[in-house]
């Protein structure tokens with residue numbers, strides 16, 4: 487059977503996971519990344535069992551085990567007095583129930599782990615996509631500088647501002663009205679956050695803060711939202727003003743204030759998303775990760791869904807020659823769209839519930855949070871096996 491040639495645009499978590507999964511399946515694949523050097527931002531990412539099970543199968547179990555932290559719980563707390571609103575036990579209970587751990591990882595560690603699975607000659611840096619064209623025979627990447635690359639399939643893993651997405655839909659990212667400050671704090675400055683490593687969320691009027699240990703417990707990563715009408719930067723190198731951040735969280739619980747104060751520096755990022763779409767492909771171009779379904783980070787699932795997309799797309803393509811492309815892409819969309827649309831919508835809804843001002847609605851939220859503590863509420867999300875779903879759909 488003739489080999490399908492795949493060109494992936496973007497070497498983020500989505501693009502590298504896809505390259506690793508295609509390589510495992512013996513499918514030829516090259517990744518084109520605009521950056522001159524590969525480096526992920528200095529911040530953490532939560533990876534839930536629905537994605538860690540897939541990363542483990544790619545062979546990263548030991549690697550991640552050495553660099554990540556397996557939090558014992560997710561705790562939601564009230565902003566001023568720190569009262570516990572909800573606790574979900576993770577740790578071994580979560581791992582036993584879902585067959586894979588919940589991990590908190592430094593992004594550079596996850597990125598590095600994925601990169602170790604891809605042959606170096608398959609990743610092309612300083613290769614910025616300007617446009618994609620296609621006809622019945624091939625898709626063509628037009629890179630900055632004039633180079634062109636032909637492939638049977640182009641996969642846009644090029645993030646929220648995807649160039650490839652223009653082949654599928656005409657839309658633009660929508661600013662959420664929220665910015666997020668992010669920082670990393672050496673663990674010895676905040677020892678109170680390291681006893682029983684946890685993901686902690688602090689909910690308050692109009693904003694929230696999340697923190698958890700990463701780097702095998704050597705650092706604590708935090709993200710603190712602050713509403714703003716006048717901030718549009720989307721670059722992790724955009725420095726934030728730590729004093730402004732501290733002012734925005736004045737009056738919050740002392741644990742929060744101490745954490746913010748302990749950071750040497752913070753970055754600031756404007757949070758955007760887009761509406762869901764009803765197709766993922768057009769001809770020989772398809773989308774994965776944030777290019778397909780950028781979501782607000784309030785469900786901590788964007789990277790998890792990127793990993794699921796990548797593994798499912800690779801499974802759909804495995805065994806499909808160039809003639810089976812349409813069918814493979816149809817199955818890919820059928821498997822992915824309902825789930826990613828649901829999570830995208832839930833992430834946007836959480837922007838409301840996380841940021842309620844004190845009052846009746848906040849009290850109803852807190853009461854319902856106490857009632858819904860536990861892993862059951864996460865079963866649909868964490869218990870899903872995206873790879874197994876591809877075999878179930880094939881045999882159906």
Ligand SMILES: Cc1cc2nc3c(=O)[nH]c(=O)nc-3n(C[C@H](O)[C@H](O)[C@H](O)COP(=O)(O)OP(=O)(O)OC[C@H]3O[C@@H](n4cnc5c(N)ncnc54)[C@H](O)[C@@H]3O)c2cc1C
Nearest residue numbers: 496498499500520532615645775776783786787788789790
């Ligand atoms: C504050 C915050 C916290 C988050 N926390 C979590 C979390 O805890 N858990 C979770 O699962 N998700 C989380 N997310 C979401 C997660 O970070 C993203 O969903 C994920 O990183 C998307 O990966 P991606 O590879 O699709 O896109 P990106 O990471 O955006 O990668 C896209 C890549 O494509 C490259 N590229 C772009 N355009 C071009 C071009 N024209 N030519 C060539 N290359 C190009 C870029 O340089 C980049 O390397 C969070 C997001 C934010 C903002």
